[in-house]
Amino acid sequence: MRIALFITCVNDTLFPDTGRAVVRLLERLGHEVVFPTDQTCCGQMHYNTGYRRPAARLAVRFARTFENADAVVVPSASCAAMIRDNYPRLSRSGSRLARRMDSLAPRVYDLTEFLVDVLEVTDVGAYYPHKVVYHPTCHGLRFLGLGDRPYRLLRAVRGLELLELPEATECCGFGGTFSVKNGDVSSAMGFDKARHVVETGAEVLCAVDNSCLMHIGGTLSRQRSGLRTAHIAEILASTEKEYART
């Protein structure tokens, strides 16, 4: 299958390793990955902060860029949710954007959805000999309804010990511009999340969204916890061969 990658602006700029991992993983599974270079940003920050018109213009850009894709894979649950849940709200019914999105939205997937539902694979042949804890991000959990998909993928990874995160379903406090507009509350939430993560004794915290990981990871790093963060794609892309090489 020919898969169009929507990398997202945050991953593109700050977390290119995640994008490379997605490409490596999907190619390893025997699929062709394309990267439409016109892509930029889904508009989530504008939309969530109340800037509807810029968000709508970015939505049009996304729809135009990915119109002809068989499947669009997004390694970010919040961006995937933005496209699926909020683009319809940005378009007047019957408009060109609405028509485009009606046909495109069902072909937009978070990475873990795409692996489990479309490729029907949970064991991706990964190897990752670490204690890992998974934080189910709000958009993955409540907006996309990812359910146990990420857990099934992680449990199939050889060498990986999956630990249970207390109060896992609670928001980490990132919330986009919330993290600066209400920095004190955001930090308080981040501290609690970081504390729960550290308590598990994990070496690595993973999630389906690098923006949440940037927030929790930034807190963990400031606290010199020694714990590191990794997008789930990086864990799923990792193999024994690569481990032998490093």
Place this chain on the structure above:
Amino acid sequence: MTNGSRERVLARVRAALADVPADEPVERRPSERPYAESHDAGPTLDVLVERLVDYNALVRRVAPDRVADEVAAALERCGARRILVPAGLPEEWLSRTSVERVVDSPEDPRDVAELDSADGVVTACTVAVAETGTIVLDGGPDQGRRALSLVPDHHLCVVRADQVVDSVPQAVRRLDPLRPLTWVSGPSATVDIEMIRVAGVHGPRTLEVVLLDPDA
């Protein structure tokens, strides 16, 4: 002022609803009720007893011919000397007790001081809901005015098996909204201190249910 306000509020409501199509039906069809009739929690009377107990009510489950003995024993246990009785309470329920009775009816009501000085009250109910451990009083002659089951500290309620339904929807269908209803689920309680349920505030601090079960 009030009249002008009525028209003003209604006009504002109508203006706010300009987007609602004029031909959208105002009535909903009652057949469109997709939720469960009940939740299969178990045999009705067993569930009622379990859930009453769960909410700190005292429960006795006895054969109907034992009602007078159970009522007498319950009043004995709580040391009641003077009890309130709605005028229409079946006489036989009190046939084995010698405690003093103060009879109340809407036509001949006791004043609030008299209600307050009674040790308890004995009433029937109109419906009981198993799933929620609820008894419902509708002010009928065997239940009396609402104040009767409120002011005394001990409420003894006799429930017949045919009054027990499984669920809230079944109860709502049996009840007459034009009567004043009191739904009681356990003794009075509060969660206002640290969200911890504490029994016993302004309403009766003891709720005792005598459940008449023909199969007991």
Place this chain on the structure above:
Amino acid sequence: MSATFLGMPPFPEAAKRAVEDSRTRHNLHKATHTIRAKRTRVVDELGDDWQRLRAEGERIKTHTLRHLDHYLERLEESVQRAGGTVHWASDAAEANAIITRLIRRTGETEVVKVKSMATQEIELNNALEAAGITAYETDLAELIVQLGEDLPSHILVPAIHLGRAQIREIFLQRMGEWGRPAPPDLTDDPHALAEASRVHLRELFLRSKVAVSGANFAVADSGTLLVLESEGNGRMCLTLPETLISVVGIEKIVPTWSDLEVFMQLLPRSSTGERMNPYTSTWTGVTPGDGPQDFHLVLLDNGRTDVLADTVGRQALRCIRCSACLNICPVYERVGGHAYGSVYPGPIGAILTPQLQGMASKVDEALPYASSLCGACYEVCPVAIDIPEVLVHLREKVAESKGHVSEKALMAGAEAVFGSATALDAVQRAAGLARGVVPRHLPGPAGKWTDTRDLPDVPARSFRQWWNEREDGR
């Protein structure tokens, strides 16, 4: 009149203080986690039916709101037929004037009150005090707040921010001012505190001639009003006085008696996490020989029709005041109700208050941003109010209003970068070159990030640079 507390700073500032108040945070954490667990247990008990009930609750409320004029007139007719009197109040001042007039007519100078959000919203107690009438709150938590001259911080449990030791102090110091004082050996055992409130209020209940209540629901076809409660103070107020005045927001209507099949399952389980609350009273007009013989219903608009006129924001009027959204909200858990500066705190308050009274003040304008948009409130809402959707909708109104110049410039700048892949690539290359010289603490608004969190390392190459180089190499 306003639903916002006077003198409150906007949310971020109030929240900063609240977050630093470790005792309040401890109280809130304990209480919200207790109630969450209880709710989950009784909701799960209903299995799949919960979502069906929730959908039906949403449908009933949405339908009622879309035909509210019809149901208001029907309710009025039903209440009058049953011997009640109906009054209409378009704002708080009118409502307070009507209630004051009705109480004066009885010749009484004190009234007992059942907990009611509507009367808090219109600041009835202050209006009555100005008219020489004393209003006594009888709900335990309301009593604690009133005695402590505090502000409510939760819809269901207005004293949720206080722990048992603080409540004991308030009772010891203030109960003696009226009614029976607290016993000098009062402990902080919740049973003892509840007992003290029983004794304190008892005589007042037995002598009061006038009561003021709200209502959880008003049934249009029968004219029935309902109050769900726990302590029995509601029953005392609704049963023993001669005159009852009920203040009810126009959105509280359900069309038919049988609609309660749904709401009597949804509300108790969502609210106190019980299968059923200890007491529910229903009354229809006046019942000869039983209860108040003089009954008045005051129907309150006070901004509700403004909410109704907004086709996105309208859904907030479905709210049945259960407070499940407060209890689950991670922001509320950390800052408490006072930080919202409003009678309606938490997620529902953040969408209700700015709609009821507009967003002219800094306090109201900050409310739609008092959320990380995590969606937990929507998930637990028993009438499926999409609170995040309304929050974003209200943020749009704020962003469209005057001011906020620097944020608008930032957003425009971001759009310019995202408006062209070439521009984005240029910015990424510049960032890559500047890596290593990014300071650990940033100035300006970004400092809110670096105060507590490290920034991620900026990579040498963006993903698209890597991709393009890889494509070129093929």
